[in-house]
Amino acid sequence: MLRHIEPEVLIGSAKGLENFKTLKKVAKDRIYEGCGKEWTVLHFILYLLILKAKFGWLDKSFNDLLTLLGKLIPKPNFVPKNIYEANNIINPLKMHVQRVRTCRNHYILYHVKADGNL
DSSP states (O other): OHHHHHHHHHHHOTTHHHHHHHHHHHHHSBSBTTSOTTOBHHHHHHHHHHHHHHHTOOHHHHHHHHHHHHHHSOSSBOOOSSHHHHHHHHGGGSOOOOOOEEOTTSSOEEOOOTTSOO
């Protein structure tokens, strides 16, 4: 999976190589010593973010959950401290979306340039 996003990550920002190396590291590191092979840091974070989106958790409640999990899971662990850290880890995986403005009747698409002209 990571080999497909490598060029985009490298081109996307000046920190692209660092982001890709970090992403490779969290894809291999386990959340704590002795856990199952499938529970890497990346899998753990993605699973929790999917639950957050599915059930509409607020950022504050998600931060509290991460704090609780960080205390419950044996030390040393790699549980992110807050949602900001979790999002920074998965940021290279996010799709970049270009918004297109539509007519109010939803039948004509307009592409507006940066200067506001059509």
